[in-house]
Amino acid sequence: DVQLVESGGGLVQPGGSLRLSCAASGFTFSSYWMSWVRQAPGKGLEWVANIILDGTEKYYVDSVKGRITMSRDNAKNSVYLHMNSLRAEDTAVYYCVRVQWVSNGFDYWGQGTMVTVSS
Amino acid sequence: ETVLTQSPDTLSLSPGERATLSCRASQYVDSNYLAWYQQKRGQAPRLLIYGASSRATGIPDRFSGSGSGTDFTLAISGLEPEDFAVYYCQQYGSSHWTFGQGTKVEIK
Numbered sequence: 001d002v003q004l005v006e007s008g009g010g011l012v013q014p015g016g017s018l019r020l021s022c023a024a025s026g027f028t029f030s031s032y033w034m035s036w037v038r039q040a041p042g043k044g045l046e047w048v049a050n051i052i053l054d055g056t057e058k059y060y061v062d063s064v065k066g067r068i069t070m071s072r073d074n075a076k077n078s079v080y081l082h083m084n085s086l087r088a089e090d091t092a093v094y095y096c097v098r099v100q101w102v103s104n105g106f107d108y109w110g111q112g113t114m115v116t117v118s119s
Numbered sequence: 120e121t122v123l124t125q126s127p128d129t130l131s132l133s134p135g136e137r138a139t140l141s142c143r144a145s146q147y148v149d150s151n152y153l154a155w156y157q158q159k160r161g162q163a164p165r166l167l168i169y170g171a172s173s174r175a176t177g178i179p180d181r182f183s184g185s186g187s188g189t190d191f192t193l194a195i196s197g198l199e200p201e202d203f204a205v206y207y208c209q210q211y212g213s214s215h216w217t218f219g220q221g222t223k224v225e226i227k
Contacts, residue, residue: 035216045156045164045207047216059214062120095163103169104211105154107176112163 002026002108004096009113012086020081020113022096029077033099036081038092086117121146123208123219131227138195140222142208147188152211155184155193159204
């Protein structure tokens with residue numbers, strides 16, 4: 001079975017940093033793009049970042065460019081989200097998702113990890 | 120950036136009724152890259168429909184998607200108790216993804 005397990009969330013002060021991790025299993029990890037999607041409390045879904053198969057190309061929503069970077073380690077079947085200069089508006093549940101080959105839809109989701117940016 | 124606007128914001132229906140949810144894009148969307156998701160309270164979203172009209176694995180056939188260009192629809196024929204949830208449309212284009220704001224389907 002496909003599994004995506006996020007970790008690394010927590011409480012951080014404004015301006016601080018955090019690294020989220022996502023461990024994947026149950027599929028050939030190196031054959032899939034991966035993304036992060038977030039959801040602020042009581043709000044809708046927002047795509048945050050995507051990384052292609054070998055990690056050489058990454059794409060970001062404008063609101064996080066320059067502050068958040070995504071990486072992957074195909075040997076460890078893992079993706080990461082490196083978050084710097086965090087703001088209150090980054091407070092959200094962060095989901096790791098697998099990008100489906102055919103449609104670029106998100107066919108598998110992790111359970112999410114909560115990031116709270118507050119003093 | 121392609122903005123997706125869903126309507127209505129909330130749909131109040133009874134079990135057994137048909138639900139029709141709309142998703143309108145601010146510019147052309149390739150229907151191959153239009154998806155719908157269901158999210159229940161406290162859970163991660165689940166892919167329902169991809170490519171505008173193809174059901175994802177394990178999705179019952181009471182869920183159907185249609186549309187092209189800038190107008191897309193998700194229909195649920197005969198609402199079951201487990202279908203009351205929030206539904207999001209999503210598009211992919213130019214290496215970016217955007218979601219609609221969501222439609223909540225609630226019990227009347």
